[in-house]
Amino acid sequence: MDVMENPDWTIPGYPSALSGAPSAPTPPASVAPIAVGAPAHTEDPFSTPHRGPLDGMRKRIGSAVVAVVALVAKFFAAIKGAVLLLPKLKLLTTAGTALVSVAAYSLFWGWTFALGFVVLLFVHEMGHVIALRREGLQASAPMFVPFLGAVIAAKSLGENALAEARVGLAGPILGTVGSAVCLIIGEATNSDLFRALAYVGFFLNLFNLLPVVPLDGGRAMAAMAPWMWFLGFGALVAMLLIVPNPILLIIVFFGGLETWRRWKLRKTRSLQQAAYYRVSPRNRLLVGLVYIGLIAALAFGMHETHILSSGGHSFGSI
Secondary structure (H helix, E strand, C coil): CCCCCCCCCCCCCCCCCCCCCCCCCCCCCCCCCCCCCCCCCCCCCCCCCCCCHHHHHHHHHHHHHHHHHHHHHHHHHHHHHHHHHHHHHHHHHHHHHHHHHHHHHHHHHCHHHHHHHHHHHHHHHHHHHHHHHHCCCCCCCCEEECCCEEECCCCCCCCCHHHHHHHHHHHHHHHHHHHHHHHHHHHHHCCHHHHHHHHHHHHHHHHCCCCCCCCHHHHHHHHHCCCHHHHHHHHHHHHHHHCCCHHHHHHHHHHHHHHHHHHHHHHCCCHHHHHHCCCCHHHHHHHHHHHHHHHHHHHHHHHHHHHHHCCCCCHHHC
């Protein structure tokens, strides 16, 4: 190890490192007696200085401040992490509800059909999401509700009834494409699974075109003929009486509330309501053509795949 040089340091009886002259032997120093029991007054230069009670209090306060600062830093780091994870959380919500729906439908149809069914629901809802974003509106990711389908959340469906119709019809349009793809795959591979998925996809998109809010057909009627809401609601009630079903009962309940609310708003004859439902004849005709064309295409698709739904066929055995 390195030794620090000291010019005043000499060894008794040896030459000085500086002068080179011999030094006289140094007699041993006399040792003074120390009384028994008396404290020695020597100090250790390396000993820790004595700390009083004030120093201890300062130390505890300093430790507490450091702990609080560290806690606050962790808190803000957690907030920052949560903000960065929000898009991922939305994705997890979609994936989580989709898995729950697949598990629920699997109890009746088997997991393969249940998985394909949920994918078709996702395709339908993404049609609405894409249309909303084209209208400059924010839309949530699809969330799945077992036995009720899927939903998306948006603050508005557009600035007017025409925009609402575009958003409403976008779901069945993309849903029809998805069902047609299933039919093509089923025919190409001779797969009853994909034919069954195509049939159910055609049926669900056709059902959604019933002219009653909040179904997609009711959104189209906002731009075509709002009075058709009552006709669609009557059709729903008739279906419920012919085939009692808890899901139909829920749709009838919410459909009745929404139809009544919308009609009351229209009866106010306010300038805002008049502007919302003002649609040019040309656009009204275009919406009508798309609406009727979808009904025809979906009915044809069901006709081409209807054999799988006859004879008490169970999708679980596909």
